[in-house]
Amino acid sequence: TQPGKILRLRGKGLPEVNSYQRGDLLVAVNVYIPKNLTREEKAIFEKFAKSPSFTPNPDEGGSFFERMRGMFE
Known part of the structure; x- marks a missing residue:
């Protein structure tokens, strides 16, 4: 990733008030x-x-599907 990018991790943040759900965690690179x-x-x-x-x-990377296909070959 590039410097200055903000990554969002859904459901990995702090718990919401009066709820069992969790918020999103924002990570600045x-x-x-x-x-x-x-x-x-x-x-x-x-x-x-x-x-x-x-x-x-x-x-080396390729797309997600190319990497998955390579795992099964």
Whole structure:
């Protein structure tokens, strides 16, 4: 997701007054991006960039139905 986005989790918030129902939980996504990095910090990020688990792969996901079909194949 992108910074500044607000996610709504239905039924995961506080209970309503005089009711058994629960409200919605709103989660604001904030991302801090540093402006200046030290040499050590830069080296750490470069090491992460080489790791396959930290490399984003947008082609891997596909739609919800494509992922479900892949689970059963």
